[in-house]
């Protein structure tokens with residue numbers, strides 16, 4: 466291996482977690498190589514072009530982008546904060562069976578105000594809910610500034626974190642509210658788990674950290690986020706090799722010494738950081754290192770996947786008064802909908818999450834045209850894995866599901882859409898899996914159940930010295946900001962272990 470190129474660290478996978486850790490380490494003068502199997506960086510956070518249209522492959526918004534916000538701070542640390550403009554998303558509409566909530570102001574507090582107007586009889590419960598969420602937020606904030614006193618008096622300072630670490634959202638909702646409607650509205654969150662499975666600490670952290678100050682859309686499309694991070698990395702001297710799939714992690718004396726790519730190229734480094742699914746990471750290791758990890762990965766529970774529709778239309782969506790974001794729910798039983806999905810089924814009227822990015826950024830489509838993205842949380846095993854047995858069956862299953870979603874969209878939100886389709890394309894859970902290596906197309910990595918959050922999520926240092934992991938299967942949580950924070954935390958723990966340049 467003597468003639469091969471040597472680096473301080475190799476990062477496998479250029480998702481947001483991988484980009485963050487790579488950019489942070491490169492800024493500290495370390496020699497970093499980032500290997501990505503696709504022809505572009507970003508993983509889930511990419512945009513793609515079709516003619517004059519720029520579509521976002523997956524995500525709709527992100528939080529923490531305001532000055533001082535968590536994501537803003539990370540971008541600042543890699544000097545990318547001025548290279549991107551975040552547009553605040555104010556206009557949202559949540560439509561539920563029998564009621565709806567429409568907001569022109571961003572932020573969770575205005576969402577709570579809207580709920581208070583709709584459900585005045587639940588005022589006390591809502592106040593208690595917000596106060597509990599805030600107390601947990603304060604404890605989480607205090608936890609990151611841990612002192613010796615706090616460590617000694619841990620149960621005193623972190624009472625709620627200890628008390629509620631096994632609690633689901635359902636338990637809190639049932640305790641504080643009487644009506645099912647407000648519970649449903651409060652569970653409208655970026656997570657695929659129903660109230661009975663979603664960790665309440667996760668919900669509280671999400672509201673405090675990502676939703677409180679509102680959510681944002683990056684001008685130019687979601688892929689812009691990954692591009693500015695990659696640019697920062699390259700400007701700091703980092704190297705990216707695209708279309709390079711890592712096949713094996715090479716080991717010596719119990720530590721990684723480099724990687725072998727699918728094409729047979731070898732890159733050397735004493736530290737390897739993985740931003741890929743932990744099961745795939747395990748399979749990259751020699752057999753004797755796989756066995757201890759297998760026990761852990763077998764127990765992981767993934768989040769659900771999704772079906773995504775990309776549409777271009779010449780309908781005047783702005784004139785129709787549609788907001789950027791619409792959540793359209795027809796079923797009131799969240800638990801039953803989830804149980805169906807775990808059985809591989811999807812309800813007749815699935816929940817639709819509709820976004821219209823051209824209302825925020827007109828440069829994404831030609832004048833007078835709009836882009837729509839419709840996201841349906843969906844199981845990987847629907848109709849025997851979306852009819853993957855033959856290309857014709859796959860196309861048929863996909864087209865039938867597309868028509869079903871279109872019909873629902875037309876009847877509930879955008880009449881005549883069918884006659885005004887200029888372009889459409891769809892992605893299934895299999896598409897997500899193929900492009901990003903997320904097994905079963907898991908949208909959010911590990912499901913955020915009480916058993917898989919906080920310190921119960923895999924840590925960045927694996928059981929193998931010199932091998933680290935980042936991304937939405939690891940701490941602290943999922944989402945663009947969660948994955949980016951995993952990169953930040955990993956960089957903080959790795960830097961002291963690396964030799965100074």
Ligand SMILES: Cc1cc2nc3c(=O)[nH]c(=O)nc-3n(C[C@H](O)[C@H](O)[C@H](O)COP(=O)(O)OP(=O)(O)OC[C@H]3O[C@@H](n4cnc5c(N)ncnc54)[C@H](O)[C@@H]3O)c2cc1C
Pocket residue numbers: 477478479480481482483500501502503506507508509510522523524525526527528655709710711712740741742745771773840897900901902903907908909910935936937938943944945946948949
């Ligand atoms: C449909 C959908 C909607 C979403 N909406 C939002 C949203 O609105 N807001 C939000 O905050 N989050 C959203 N998320 C979640 C968010 O996008 C993810 O949690 C986050 O981007 C995951 O980042 P990651 O670092 O874990 O890497 P990933 O995005 O999983 O990327 C992993 C990378 O590793 C590469 N790779 C895999 N194997 C190899 C290999 N062997 N060699 C080299 N490279 C390899 C892949 O090609 C990929 O680029 C959404 C996700 C989905 C699917």
